[in-house]
Amino acid sequence: MPDAAPVDVPQPGTPAVPPTVDASTADIAAAYKEAFRGHPAGVAVITAEGPDGPTGLTASSVASVAVDPPVLVFSLSTNSGSAGVVLGAPTFVVHLMDARGVALAKRFASTGSPAADDPIWGRLPSGDRYLPDAASALRCRPLSTTPIGSSTVVVAEVLDIVVGLDRGEPLVYHNREFHSLTDRSRLS
Numbered sequence: 735m736p737d738a739a740p741v742d743v744p745q746p747g748t749p750a751v752p753p754t755v756d757a758s759t760a761d762i763a764a765a766y767k768e769a770f771r772g773h774p775a776g777v778a779v780i781t782a783e784g785p786d787g788p789t790g791l792t793a794s795s796v797a798s799v800a801v802d803p804p805v806l807v808f809s810l811s812t813n814s815g816s817a818g819v820v821l822g823a824p825t826f827v828v829h830l831m832d833a834r835g836v837a838l839a840k841r842f843a844s845t846g847s848p849a850a851d852d853p854i855w856g857r858l859p860s861g862d863r864y865l866p867d868a869a870s871a872l873r874c875r876p877l878s879t880t881p882i883g884s885s886t887v888v889v890a891e892v893l894d895i896v897v898g899l900d901r902g903e904p905l906v907y908h909n910r911e912f913h914s915l916t917d918r919s920r921l922s
Contacts, residue, residue: 774908775795776904777794777839777907778793778808778829778831779828779831779868780820780829781864781865782820782822782827783819783823788850789819791816791817792843795808796828796830803892804891804892805889806874806889807888807890809888810885810886810888820888821886824875826874826876827862827871827874828872828874828890829865829870829872830869830871832898832901832902832903833914834869834903835868836905840912854867858873864896869901870895874892874893875891875893877889902914
């Protein structure tokens with residue numbers, strides 16, 4: 735009888751090695767999207783004033799970079815529409831959303847922004863429009879923009895902050911859906 739080819743059989747207690755996707759294949763983009771669908775992210779609405787009035791978009795890519803000076807980063811997937819207005823604005827407002835703001839997050843995730851006279855808008859002392867129902871509003875100015883593929887990474891300095899007094903449950907975006915978190919879900 736000929737010798738059989740060796741077979742790798744995991745030993746008890748040894749974790750199985752998941753399959754990988756070769757970065758040279760067309761499947762890497764699909765695998766990348768799938769990986770980040772399973773990674774929850776905070777939800778923000780970014781607004782700016784354009785020639786046709788206020789506009790905005792929902793983003794899950796906002797992250798803190800530094801505290802002194804306060805700097806944040808986010809990416810936009812296109813230079814047209816609301817993203818183009820944000821990229822061309824001298825200032826914009828990043829609204830960090832809690833679970834009470836899911837309706838606003840959904841509204842800015844679809845095409846078309848609320849009109850300037852819509853009651854959702856308020857005014858900051860600077861004159862910038864903002865969403866008073868957001869958990870926090872951070873007025874920013876861009877420090878740098880870097881095009882990467884079909885996206886643009888924005889690094890921005892925070893100029894002013896309005897922190898809501900009555901914050902709701904955290905809001906995250908996971909697997910293409912909005913979810914709230916509660917203290918009951920805390921892992922210790």
